Amino acid sequence: MAVTLFRKKKSKDPVSVDMANKQKRYEALVNALHGDLYRYAYWLCHSPDIAEDLVQETFLRAWRSLDSLKDEKAAKSWLFTIVRRENARRFERKQFDVVDIDDQPVADQQSVSTEQDTENHLLRRQIAMLAPEYREPLILQVLGGFSGDEIAEQLGLNKNTVMTRLFRARNQLKEALETSDRKRGHSNG
Incomplete structure (x- = not known):
């Protein structure tokens, strides 16, 4: 069977x-x-x-x-x-090690090779010098591609506050870059 x-x-x-x-x-x-x-x-x-x-x-x-x-x-x-x-x-x-700044060598950072690298470095430095309340929304918008509403939600702020901070950040950045350009122009010729 x-x-x-x-x-x-x-x-x-x-x-x-x-x-x-x-x-x-x-x-x-x-x-x-x-x-x-x-x-x-x-x-x-x-x-x-x-x-x-x-x-x-x-x-x-x-x-x-x-x-x-x-x-x-x-x-x-x-x-x-x-x-x-x-x-x-x-x-x-992180526990930071404290060192005496006078004992630390200063590195020469003049190894920028192209004009674009120089401009990028200047732009990054100027953005880094912005106050954090202006810098962070700007970075989220520029690098992250977030809208004002999304930035407001992430940072726990009102959208109008975010938009004002973005406006001020761009203006401060523009003024700093124009001032830097004028200074470079005077020193070059």
Whole structure:
């Protein structure tokens, strides 16, 4: 007597389906936003290695909390907020070594090779000299591509306050660059 056993086809386990969907959402976030997050992290810390660490930690936190992200349109803002907080945590954990500044050699930073490099350096320096309340919204808009509403939400500010700060930041930057150009013009000829 031949007994034929038919094996029932198992339906996909709901947990496996959920994990697969979560993995797809996560990979889409990483692929779409890794470059933007890295640029923002680099701007915050000025170190490629630390920036990559910040981005990795951000994506790790994002994976853990991905189920809390209900609106996919808010993902970029959400991740930028995580990067900013991760950078702040870096300083909470870090114990700074205090050294006597008189004992430290000063490096000559005159190795700029092209005019564009010089202009980029000048622009970065002028942006860094802006007060933090003006610098941060400007960086979020320029590097992150965020709207005034998104910046306001990230920083916990009123949109009008953000727009005013952006306006003032641009004006201060313009004045500083014009002053710098005039000074360079006088010294060159």
